[in-house]
Amino acid sequence: MSRLWTRRKAITTGLTALAGASGLTVAARLADQYGLIPPDHGGIYGIGETLTYASQRLLMSRHSLAREFSPSQISKVAPVNGGMPAAFEYQQLLARKFTDWRLEVDGLVARPSSFSLADVHGFPVSRQITHQACEEGWSFIAEWTGVPLSYVLNLVGVSTRAKYVVFFAFDDSWESLDMADAWHPQTLLAYGMNGGELPTPHGAPVRLRVARQLGYKSLKYLSQITVVDSLKDIGRGLGSISPELGYSWYAGI
Amino acid sequence: MRHSALVRITHWITAASFIALVYSGIAILLAHPRLYWGETGAIGTPSLIDLPLPMILTGQTGWGRYLHFLSAWVCILSGVAYMLGGMVACHFRNDLFRRGGPANYTVLQRVTYTAVVFVLFPLMIWTGFAMSPAVTSVFPVLVTALGGQQSARTIHFVVANLLVLFLVGHVVMVYVAGFSRHVGAMILGGNSVVRETQT
Numbered sequence: 001m002s003r004l005w006t007r008r009k010a011i012t013t014g015l016t017a018l019a020g021a022s023g024l025t026v027a028a029r030l031a032d033q034y035g036l037i038p039p040d041h042g043g044i045y046g047i048g049e050t051l052t053y054a055s056q057r058l059l060m061s062r063h064s065l066a067r068e069f070s071p072s073q074i075s076k077v078a079p080v081n082g083g084m085p086a087a088f089e090y091q092q093l094l095a096r097k098f099t100d101w102r103l104e105v106d107g108l109v110a111r112p113s114s115f116s117l118a119d120v121h122g123f124p125v126s127r128q129i130t131h132q133a134c135e136e137g138w139s140f141i142a143e144w145t146g147v148p149l150s151y152v153l154n155l156v157g158v159s160t161r162a163k164y165v166v167f168f169a170f171d172d173s174w175e176s177l178d179m180a181d182a183w184h185p186q187t188l189l190a191y192g193m194n195g196g197e198l199p200t201p202h203g204a205p206v207r208l209r210v211a212r213q214l215g216y217k218s219l220k221y222l223s224q225i226t227v228v229d230s231l232k233d234i235g236r237g238l239g240s241i242s243p244e245l246g247y248s249w250y251a252g253i
Numbered sequence: 254m255r256h257s258a259l260v261r262i263t264h265w266i267t268a269a270s271f272i273a274l275v276y277s278g279i280a281i282l283l284a285h286p287r288l289y290w291g292e293t294g295a296i297g298t299p300s301l302i303d304l305p306l307p308m309i310l311t312g313q314t315g316w317g318r319y320l321h322f323l324s325a326w327v328c329i330l331s332g333v334a335y336m337l338g339g340m341v342a343c344h345f346r347n348d349l350f351r352r353g354g355p356a357n358y359t360v361l362q363r364v365t366y367t368a369v370v371f372v373l374f375p376l377m378i379w380t381g382f383a384m385s386p387a388v389t390s391v392f393p394v395l396v397t398a399l400g401g402q403q404s405a406r407t408i409h410f411v412v413a414n415l416l417v418l419f420l421v422g423h424v425v426m427v428y429v430a431g432f433s434r435h436v437g438a439m440i441l442g443g444n445s446v447v448r449e450t451q452t
Contacts (some may be wrong), residue, residue: 049322049323051326062386064391067390073415075295075298079295100304129341133402135280135314136310137287138294139295139402140293212390245312247315252388253386
């Protein structure tokens, strides 16, 4: 009787463990396929990041709009973190008021393109008054003017294999967005701020503006956009420069 | 009274994750130890409270934030298990909401535990989510009801302090009442309350 019981128990335990393990494997596969695993999923902290990113992408709308504010709520103070790019190339562009600036758009696109600042200014204009919080804790509200990234992505024809849009800057910084945030209507290539040109310390001539994430995702001083199906071969494969510096890739928190 | 296995396990998981949350929370706070009211606030704008703490801008928020959100997940999942278990076992009704239950808590104990479980921890979670631009894009009322993102941050800080105050009081009370017996009971599930009738 007792031997029978132990055997039955052993078989049940074994089957449960097997089902659990295969269940986890299937869940991990599915999660990867549906884009629920962030590029910085490794290590113990990766567990928290994956839970946050996967639950937000699963449970929340991919199209929800960040809150917008009235012009009277625009902050008088909009602090800046980090200095201007020291690169000679950038200094030259700045000296000539970005007339020679080009935004390269390549990767998994039908029509790789190179846009001038005049081209970008000629695209449909989108304005938003949104809140931007720094991961340090401070925040401000500003009006941003630019072209929706989705317009540019449609212009170059994004491949169906695309999973991420990668952004490179003149200060050697780089970022990436998943397609949910890349196609999001509030994701802008911004060239204006609070009614004027984008001030140089805020990322002139064109910066990224990602309304549903913390400030550090809104990469300044854009030089190149590359559409990819994997982030593994870029930098250390963690999705952006942020995890390389110890900060999470997904900053929607 | 004897604590159920679920209460004992979730107690220690919550305790560990809370310590990690406080530790990482301090690391995050020190990047900007100023608190504001309303939607925005930064250096150059008036603050509500200027904490007498050093401003540390040496990249301590990276690991601070990774640890904070990992511990928050552990704390919330453990809290959900505790709440469900507590409801099923009538732990709240018997021990917190009325006198003379199995635990035989005093009024002060019952009010404090009820406030911690049903007011302070939920407020921490609410104000935490209210600081997330992604979460508030779906549920804007989470932040507008509090008066803005910086208000949420300030409330998050104040309630965190109340919880730390509770932790200190809790440990002192356990120490006064018999440290090894109570901690042993919370780990192994023995009887922490010695009654006349039992001896």
